[in-house]
Structures are given as structure tokens and as C-alpha cells.
Amino acid sequence: MNHAYILTLSCPDRTGIVHAVSGFLLERGGNIEEAAQYNDHGTGLFFMRVQFACDRLSHAELRAQLKLFAEPFAMDWQLHATAEPVKAVLMVSKEGHCLNDLLFRWKSGLLPLDIRAIISNHREFYQLAASYNVPFHHIPVTAATKAQAEARQYEIIETEGAELVVLARYMQVLSDDLCRKLAGRAINIHHSFLPSFKGAKPYYQAHDRGVKLIGATAHYVTADLDEGPIIEQDVARVDHSKTVEDLTAMGRDTESQVLARAVKWHSEHRVLLNGHKTVIFK
Template sequence: MSHAYILTLSCPDRPGIVHAVSGFLFERGGNIEEAAQYNDRDTGLFFMRVRFACEALGTQELKTQLAQLATGLQMSWRLHEAAQPMRTVIMVSREGHCLNDLLFRWKSGLLPLDIRAIVSNHRDFYQLAASYNVPFHHIPVSAATKAQAEARQYEIVEAEGAELVVLARYMQILSDELCRKLEGRAINIHHSFLPSFKGAKPYYQAHDRGVKLIGATAHYVTADLDEGPIIEQDVARVNHSKTVEDLTTLGRDTESLVLARAVKWHSEHRVLLNGHKTVIFK
């Protein structure tokens, strides 16, 4: 039976990269099932995602031989087994709409995840976690205990082998150190359009400014608050008659949809980092 893989890569652009990659796979009995590429003229970088089947070589053999190909092309690359769900830890505080949505989609087979743990600074959702048979870790956070709390959080992430950490309305600012440790594998949902309306109570800020569109932004976590590479955004139209409560209710639906899309694309290895931006092969 053929084994399916997903190869993602980026390198300085030059003629012949697609030929080199496809030729490499052909010579090893690989059959390309899906392929997409993008040349960023601004940065001079080339990006590619290839899903292929191969029965002649195992994962480790492919990785060893890909490393040789990558050297000549100055290529950054990753090889993933397509059938392997992504090990994930979800962090949440006291608003559970995004958490509930992700858990439902996961159990419905709509997200290729393996949710290993839920971490929260409150106890509100331990019963929800139990209903999905997911371990729940209550780690209180205060100014005095923040460093110890983050050390415990990171310990859980590493113990579970998490490839993805989702901040599903986790209302604590991560330290620069933890942001660096989770670089490229932590996704946050922000309940407005970044960089507008940062920080607390963005719907109050939006209502005060009389906005006509509200939105949500899913982005990678960086040490710069709410300024990480953007993965997905969406909007909902509003008017002068909407209250703050109306905006909040509508916004929660938008947040859940935007976060679910971002998590899906990341878990399918469709998102490649391009400096402070992303390349997404949908």
C-alpha cells in the first residue's frame, strides 16, 4: 500500500526547482497527487507544497535523501506523513465558544488533529473537556506566579509532543520567552481587525468608533503583541443600531469560523511562513 506524504519547502527562487523536486520524487517511485507553488517577487523566495504517494522508501529514507537535495537548493523543508493527525494543545480562559467549536469539529472528523490536552487558568471548562475525554490542566496565573505557570504550560506542551498550540481565547499575554519557544506552532484568535483595536475590550472600542464592519484575525503568536503573521481573517457587517452585546455575539461566531479555518490549514501543512507574512496553499 502506498504511503502518503506532504512535503513543504521554501528556498531562494531559481529556474528548475519544480523540475528538481518532481524529478526527485519520480526517481523514487513517488506519485504526485497535489502540488502548488508560489514565487514571491518581493523577497525572491520560492514556496512549494506537494502531496505524494510513495511505497519504495520509508519516511526516514526519504528524509535522508531530501536533505541531500535541499543542500544544493538552499532549501528549508519539512516532510509530514499525511495520515498523521497533528498533536495539539488548546489553551483557554473563560470564553469557551472557540474551544467548543474546535472540539466539535475535531470529534466530527473535520479537523485532522489529535487534541492531547486543554490548559486553562480557570476551571470553567473541565466538564467540557471531560465530555470529550481530553485531559484538563488548571494552571492559575498571577503576576507573582506567571513564570512558574508558563514553565508548567510548556512542560505539558512538550510532554504531549504538541506540534500546535491553539490560544482559543486564552486571555493572558505570553512572555517573550514562551513566544520564542512556540514560534511557528502557536495560533491566536484576535476578536477584531489587527492592528486596530488591540488589547482588552475591542468590541467596546469598535462600537465607540461606530465601525460598519467587525472581524476576527487568526495569527501566529510572536513576542510583539497581536502582530504575528496573519493566517486568516473574516468580517461581518453591522450598523448604528447594533449594541456592544450584538457586536460581541456576532463577533464570537466570526472568531470561531476564522480560528477553525486557520487551525485546519495549519494542520494540513498548507501554511508557510514568509517573514512577517504567510503563504497559504488552500
């Protein structure tokens, strides 16, 4: 049986990188099944994602040999076994549409995740978590207890070995310290088409401005509120007759779909960070 892997890499651009990667895999009996690359002429960086099968070497042997191969290219690389789903922790507050959507897609086999826990600052969704047999952790957060609450949250994340944290409408602003600890592995859904209407109550802001499009943005979490690298966005058309409540109801579907796509691409290792931006190999 073939062992399938995904190799992602970025490095300074130069001639012969694709040839070198292909040759490296060929020499080790690797069969490339999917490949994509991108040259960012603005930054001079090269990005590549390769999905391949290889049963000649073990995962550990491949990693050891890749480390030596990558050094002359100054590559930032990762190797993932496709048979291993991404361990994830979901965080939520009082609105559960994104959480419910992710759980359903996961159980339906549409997301390559291993959801290890749900963390919430409210109790609303403990029964939903139980119906999916996912441990539920209720951790209240106040201004006075924020540091202790985040310490407990991070303890759960690390204990579960989470490679991904999804803020599925978790409505607390994470501290700079926790943002740094989760850099590159925490995805947030913002109910607005960023960079417009950042912060709290974006649908109220949008309604006040009389927008004709509302949207949602999935992005990586950074210490700068709603400024992280964007993974996915989508919009829905509205008109002057829509109330704030109408915009909020319409936006829920968009939020769920945008977040699900972002989580899927991340868990399939299709998203590579490029400074403040992302490269996505769909």
C-alpha cells in the same frame, strides 16, 4: 498500500526548482497528487507544497535523501506523513465558543488533529474537556505566579509532544520567552480585524469608533502583541443600532470560523511562513 506525504519547502528562487522536485519524487516512485507553488518577487523566495504517495521508501529514507537533495537549493523543508495527525494542546480562559467549536470539529473528523490536552487559567471547562475525554489542566495565573505557571504550561506542551498550540480565547499575554519557544507553532484568535483595535476589549474600541464591519483574525503568536503573521481573517457587517453586547455576540461566530480555518490549514501543512507574512496553499 500507498504511503502519503506532504512536502513543504521554501528557498531562494531560481529556475528549475519545480522540475527538480518533481524529478526527485519520480525517481523514487512518488506519485504527485496535489502541488502548488508561489514566487515572491519582493523577497526573491520560492514556496512549494507537494502532496504525494510513495511506497518504495520509508519515511526515514525519504527524509535522509531529501536532506541531500535540498542542500544545493538552500531549502528550508519539512516532510509530514498524512496519516499522522498533528498533536495539539488547546488553551482557553472563560469564553468557550472557540474551544467548543474546535472540539466538535475534531471529533467529527473535520480537523486532522490529535488533541492531547486543554490548559486553562480557570475551571469553567473541565466538564467539557471530560466529555471529549481530553485531559484538563487548571493552571491559575497571577502577576506573581506567571513565570511558574508558564513553566508548567510549557512542560505539559512538551510532554504531550505538541506540534501546535491553539490559544482559543486564552486571555493571558504570553511572555516573550514562551512566545520564542512556541514560534511558528502557536495560533491565536484575536477578536478584531487586525491591525485595527489591538489589545484588550476590541469590541468596545470598535463600538466607540462606530465601525460598520467587525472581524476576527487568526495569527501566529509572537512577542509583539497581536503582530504575528496573519493566517486568516473574516468580517461581519454591523450598523449604528448594535450595542457592544451585540457586537460581541455576533463576533463569536466569526471568531470560531476563522480560528477553525486557520487550524485546519496549519494542520494540513498549507501555511508557510514568509517573514512577517504567510503563504497559504488552500
